[in-house]
Amino acid sequence: MQRTPVATSRTLKLAAIGTAGGIFSGLLGVGGGSVIVPLLIIWLGYGAREATGTSMMAIVVIAAFAVTLQGIYGNVDPPNAALVGIPAIAGAFVGTALQQRIPERLIAVLFAVLLIVIAIELIVP
Amino acid sequence: MSEIAAAIMGFAGGMVGGLLGVGGGVLFVPALVIFMDETQVRAEATSLLAIVPVAAVAVWRQLGYGNVRVRDGLIIGALSPIGVGIGVVTANEISQRALELIFAALALVVAAQLIVRALRPDGESPVDEGP
Numbered sequence: 001m002q003r004t005p006v007a008t009s010r011t012l013k014l015a016a017i018g019t020a021g022g023i024f025s026g027l028l029g030v031g032g033g034s035v036i037v038p039l040l041i042i043w044l045g046y047g048a049r050e051a052t053g054t055s056m057m058a059i060v061v062i063a064a065f066a067v068t069l070q071g072i073y074g075n076v077d078p079p080n081a082a083l084v085g086i087p088a089i090a091g092a093f094v095g096t097a098l099q100q101r102i103p104e105r106l107i108a109v110l111f112a113v114l115l116i117v118i119a120i121e122l123i124v125p
Numbered sequence: 126m127s128e129i130a131a132a133i134m135g136f137a138g139g140m141v142g143g144l145l146g147v148g149g150g151v152l153f154v155p156a157l158v159i160f161m162d163e164t165q166v167r168a169e170a171t172s173l174l175a176i177v178p179v180a181a182v183a184v185w186r187q188l189g190y191g192n193v194r195v196r197d198g199l200i201i202g203a204l205s206p207i208g209v210g211i212g213v214v215t216a217n218e219i220s221q222r223a224l225e226l227i228f229a230a231l232a233l234v235v236a237a238q239l240i241v242r243a244l245r246p247d248g249e250s251p252v253d254e255g256p
Contacts, residue, residue, distance in 0.1 A: 077171040084131055
């Protein structure tokens, strides 16, 4: 199959998004979604719902790699991960169902609010 | 008591994650620092372990809703280990405060772009279809 320049540049953009998401995941312990979702929307013209679904696909892989590396540094606490993670699985069911019922623009604006909250959380010591 | 508070924040983190396509670390990390007395680095590492099953469940649900571009997600995920390696090594070497401030600044710039885009009258631009 002949690769068009458009397809190549698109794959390069996906690769760049992956690398950027991975860096922030490893640096700050977030899954990388806070980087991946806006880049898919702004850079690749994704709709907000597809951006979030595709981001989650990537996060499974990214978080699995990052937690393995953090495990080598001895930083992981499995009982506490279960304490927040098990209720969070129930929360993920609710969140994904809710997302199907709200407009895409609202999802993008809510995402912007999330980024502002993250920024405040990081700035305030 | 603090366990209950951490579990509630876990649920909220999963909900925000499912709604916005993030793992939920934004709430898991403070829950672990504030209620479970974890250090920042331990909380971040522990949060990553919680994120794996949460994201897997969200993907499963979103596949059902038709919102996952599997190929694109796998390319992003597969390329990220390079970034993760850089990130984890850097996080253990440089000032946490510098990291926090750099990411905060980036987050605010991106938030502004998303809001400007959402308010644009012509809405979302056409999707760049893959081959």
